[in-house]
Amino acid sequence: xxxxxxxxxxxxxxxxxxxxxxxxxxxxxxxxxxxxxxxxxxxxxxxxxxxxxxxxxxxxxxxxxxxxxxxxxxxxxxxxxxxxxxxxxxxxxxxxxxxxxxxxxxxxxxxxxxxxxxxxxxxxxxxxxxxxxxxxxxxxxxxxxxxxxxxxxxxxxxxxxxxxxxxxxxxxxxxxxxxxxxxxxxxxxxxxxxxxxxxxxxxxxxxxxxxxxxxxxxxxxxxxxxxxxxxxxxxxxxxxxxxxxxxxxxxxxxxxxxxxxxxxxxxxxxxxxxxxxxxxxxxxxxxxxxxxxx
Amino acid sequence: xxxxxxxxxxxxxxxxxxxxxxxxxxxxxxxxxxxxxxxxxxxxxxxxxxxxxxxxxxxxxxxxxxxxxxxxxxxxxxxxxxxxxxxxxxxxxxxxxxxxxxxxxxxxxxxxxxxxxxxxx
Numbered sequence: 241x242x243x244x245x246x247x248x249x250x251x252x253x254x255x256x257x258x259x260x261x262x263x264x265x266x267x268x269x270x271x272x273x274x275x276x277x278x279x280x281x282x283x284x285x286x287x288x289x290x291x292x293x294x295x296x297x298x299x300x301x302x303x304x305x306x307x308x309x310x311x312x313x314x315x316x317x318x319x320x321x322x323x324x325x326x327x328x329x330x331x332x333x334x335x336x337x338x339x340x341x342x343x344x345x346x347x348x349x350x351x352x353x354x355x356x357x358x359x360x361x362x363x364x365x366x367x368x369x370x371x372x373x374x375x376x377x378x379x380x381x382x383x384x385x386x387x388x389x390x391x392x393x394x395x396x397x398x399x400x401x402x403x404x405x406x407x408x409x410x411x412x413x414x415x416x417x418x419x420x421x422x423x424x425x426x427x428x429x430x431x432x433x434x435x436x437x438x439x440x441x442x443x444x445x446x447x448x449x450x451x452x453x454x455x456x457x458x459x460x461x462x463x464x465x466x467x468x469x470x471x472x473x474x475x476x477x478x479x480x481x482x483x484x485x486x487x488x489x490x491x492x493x494x495x496x497x498x499x500x501x502x503x504x505x506x507x508x509x510x511x512x513x514x515x516x517x518x519x520x521x522x523x524x525x526x527x528x529x530x531x532x533x534x
Numbered sequence: 535x536x537x538x539x540x541x542x543x544x545x546x547x548x549x550x551x552x553x554x555x556x557x558x559x560x561x562x563x564x565x566x567x568x569x570x571x572x573x574x575x576x577x578x579x580x581x582x583x584x585x586x587x588x589x590x591x592x593x594x595x596x597x598x599x600x601x602x603x604x605x606x607x608x609x610x611x612x613x614x615x616x617x618x619x620x621x622x623x624x625x626x627x628x629x630x631x632x633x634x635x636x637x638x639x640x641x642x643x644x645x646x647x648x649x650x651x652x653x654x655x
Contacts, residue, residue: 283548290544290612294605388546451578471546
């Protein structure tokens with residue numbers, strides 16, 4: 241009969257194998273989603289680029305440099321938008337962003353400024369709620385495949401809070417997708433909008449003709465710029481999340497393989513020890529019998 | 535060649551159409567607007583409807599468009615749309631597609647009301 245140790249080891253091997261199947265599956269799923277997420281990041285870039293171009297042109301054509309979203313006020317309350325993930329199993333993905341945001345919160349705290357939080361993803365929400373921070377808005381279930389509507393929802397609450405003077409600036413914390421290998425937690429200032437500096441290109445654009453007034457155009461352009469920026473942030477964060485999850489799950493799968501190897505050696509050794517004991521017992525018994533009969 | 539101009543139709547999700555064109559028809563709040571090469575610089579808003587682009591090689595593309603802006607500058611026409619989709623059929627279909635896009639579109643952000651006391655400070 242198999243000894244207790246052998247049975248235990250075999251049971252552990254089976255359970256590690258089952259876990260390995262799961263992590264392998266998650267790794268493959270994440271891997272398949274990366275190119276898609278990356279493609280969406282790239283596809284959204286022309287829009288933002290064109291939008292910036294148009295805002296520059298409208299600004300250069302002298303449309304009101306005064307707009308409530310451009311207004312630089314004395315900063316008393318800062319809104320922080322933290323983009324984490326909904327699920328764990330992505331290594332240090334969420335905690336890296338959260339750590340960056342939290343150190344900023346402490347910094348603002350020392351400067352005597354109030355902080356209002358907006359959380360994207362369950363992990364960010366849970367972390368800050370547990371620590372008793374005031375969360376003004378949380379957006380769940382958007383990080384997997386963010387849509388433009390999600391970006392609009394996030395952006396509009398930030399814009400409203402800013403425009404009504406409840407917060408004086410908005411900073412975004414997310415993980416920038418630099419390449420398949422590198423993703424870095426980053427901070428981006430969202431509001432007030434820093435007017436994109438017009439790089440001195442071709443001549444004057446004073447002859448612009450506006451269909452509604454320049455102010456009206458700007459009034460519609462700027463909120464869209466905020467939305468597009470948030471959309472970009474969400475898409476990059478999503479690509480980063482899938483990459484982080486792939487890496488974490490690959491490490492888990494590799495670990496499981498290593499563990500199975502070690503456990504197999506242990507199981508074999510236990511089995512061999514058992515056989516050796518059995519043989520010794522049989523040989524011993526046979527010898528004892530032979531001695532008796534002579 | 536001389537009377538062609540660059541057209542870019544972009545939406546937040548993707549570049550919908552891009553290339554050289556000889557004629558473009560778009561709908562603005564004031565009515566329909568046809569654009570040919572060397573149009574004067576213009577900045578306008580777009581309303582839900584069909585956009586027709588006649589490419590340099592003579593092919594016609596209809597695009598259903600919902601919301602956004604139109605910029606004409608230095609023979610470059612840029613349509614920054616909220617949502618847009620190239621359609622295969624004629625103009626009616628494009629209009630239908632545009633209306634469908636409008637119906638599916640995420641709601642416009644509510645107008646922001648600025649309380650009096652906030653504007654003073």
